[in-house]
Amino acid sequence: MIDFTDELRLHNLKATPQRLAMSDAMYVNGHINIDALYLIMLKKFHSISLATIYKNINLMLENSFIQEVKIPQDKSVYELSKDIHSHLVCQKCKEVFDINLELETVLSEAQQQSGFKICKTSLVFSGICKKCQ
Amino acid sequence: MIDFTDELRLHNLKATPQRLAMSDAMYVNGHINIDALYLIMLKKFHSISLATIYKNINLMLENSFIQEVKIPQDKSVYELSKDIHSHLVCQKCKEVFDINLELETVLSEAQQQSGFKICKTSLVFSGICKKCQ
DNA sequence: TTATAAAGGATAATCTTTATCCTTTGTTAT
DNA sequence: ATAACAAAGGATAAAGATTATCCTTTATAA
Numbered sequence: 001m002i003d004f005t006d007e008l009r010l011h012n013l014k015a016t017p018q019r020l021a022m023s024d025a026m027y028v029n030g031h032i033n034i035d036a037l038y039l040i041m042l043k044k045f046h047s048i049s050l051a052t053i054y055k056n057i058n059l060m061l062e063n064s065f066i067q068e069v070k071i072p073q074d075k076s077v078y079e080l081s082k083d084i085h086s087h088l089v090c091q092k093c094k095e096v097f098d099i100n101l102e103l104e105t106v107l108s109e110a111q112q113q114s115g116f117k118i119c120k121t122s123l124v125f126s127g128i129c130k131k132c133q
Numbered sequence: 134m135i136d137f138t139d140e141l142r143l144h145n146l147k148a149t150p151q152r153l154a155m156s157d158a159m160y161v162n163g164h165i166n167i168d169a170l171y172l173i174m175l176k177k178f179h180s181i182s183l184a185t186i187y188k189n190i191n192l193m194l195e196n197s198f199i200q201e202v203k204i205p206q207d208k209s210v211y212e213l214s215k216d217i218h219s220h221l222v223c224q225k226c227k228e229v230f231d232i233n234l235e236l237e238t239v240l241s242e243a244q245q246q247s248g249f250k251i252c253k254t255s256l257v258f259s260g261i262c263k264k265c266q
Numbered sequence: 267t268t269a270t271a272a273a274g275g276a277t278a279a280t281c282t283t284t285a286t287c288c289t290t291t292g293t294t295a296t
Numbered sequence: 297a298t299a300a301c302a303a304a305g306g307a308t309a310a311a312g313a314t315t316a317t318c319c320t321t322t323a324t325a326a
Contacts, residue, residue, distance in 0.1 A: 014292055016304060034282090049306045054283060056304090070203035072255050088249050099247055106234055107258070114232055115263035116221050122205050122257045125240070130248035147323055149273060167313085182275045187314060189273090 002027060011065040018045060019056055023065075023080065031069060031077040031087075031096035069096065072126055084121075090129035097129070135160060144198040151178060152189055156198075156213065164202060164210040164220075164229040202229065205259055217254075223262035230262070 004023035005015040013019060018041070025040045026032055032040075034053060041048050057078060060066040069077050071089050077096055088097040103121055111118050137156035138148040146152060151174070158173045159165055165173075167186060174181050190211060193199040202210050204222050210229055221230040236254055244251050 009293095014303065016292070018305070045305095047306070049308090050282095051284075051307080052305055058284090059304095068205075070205060072201070072203065072253065086243070088243065088247050088251070090249070091252075097247060097249075099243055101239055101243060101246075103239065106236065106239060106256075110219070110221065110232055110234060110258055113234075114221050114230060116223070116230075116258065116260045117266060118221070118258045118260035119224075120205065120259040122255075122259070123239075124255045125243055125249065125251045126253040126255070127249045127251035133250060142324095147272065149323070151274070178274095180275070182277090183313095184276080184315075185274055191315090192273095 008065065011060070011063040013059060013063055013065060018048060018052055019060075021045070022053070022056055022060075026066065026078060026080050030098070031079045033075045033077050035075070037078070069124070070122070071096065072124065086121075086123040086125070088125045088127065088129070090132055091126055092128055092132040095129060099125075141198065144193070144196040146192060146196055146198060151181060151185055152193075154178070155186070155189055155193075159199065159211060159213050163231070164212045166208045166210050168208070170211070202257070203255070204229065205257065219254075219256040219258070221258045221260065221262070223265055224259055225261055225265035228262060232258075 001024055004020055004027070008015045008019055008023065021041060021044050022037065025037055029036070029040075034057070038048075038050055038053050041053060057066070061068060061078075064081055066078050067081050069079060069087055071077060074089070074094065082098075083100075085098045086101050086103070088099055089095070090097075101123070103123070107118060107121060110116065134157055137153055137160070141148045141152055141156065154174060154177050155170065158170055162169070162173075167190065170190075171181075171183055171186050174186060190199070193211075194201060197214055199211050200214050202212060202220055204210060207222070207227065215231075216233075218231045219234050219236075221232055222228070223230075234256070236256070240251060240254060243249065
């Protein structure tokens, strides 16, 4: 179990046992939604409040310690912040995977066509993963 | 005001006045969220129920008459189904724009890297639109 | 024109998320 | 190590969003 104390403090978040456990759950699972996270947390903290989960998720988002990924026709999942990447979601097992893709070309084409100043790209593919095929 | 009667029936949806007005609102606005849609509908139907909006949105989604677009850090918007395309959202004025981009290369690269069978691509750029810069 | 399944409206019920309040705790400076 | 204090946690209420229910009305097909 990795210690996220320093990482939390770097993002101006106090390193409480609950936050350390949440960080670990996201690290271990990669991507996780609120319900699943709450269930995991309940195992370690018998009386943790769902409000604590929400409060921490929101603070961690505000401080960019984590990111939200909106999944088509499903609940959002959360992941520890890392280098920019895209996502794949399996419609069968619901698992979410990271993928690194070269999007410079598409992005500059989008900026040119639209006149937008783009600062964020959110790309999610839906399909069937290797295992589920 | 375009008549969506036939279009609705093609998707196995009865053409009620409420649904025709919802279709028109989406056609006129391009992309719209539940709250804005409800406000527009209230002008035409003084006593329309919010439940009617939700019921129809869900049926229209199930029958692929419309599509949901999940917007990062904001509420989902809905649009009439049309040819596959991507989206741009302005972080200032919140407007959502359609854009046609060539994604074959990126998609096949994603399939190759991951082993996924991809059947849907959801791409949303966030930034500042031409007008708001 | 009529019969019927489906849709609309009103409202209750059910999530989901946030706010409140008080107790406990992490952190910083002695 | 200790004390002080802002911040976090837990319990719970409140608010917000979505769905279910029930009865009346209506679109559609025969």
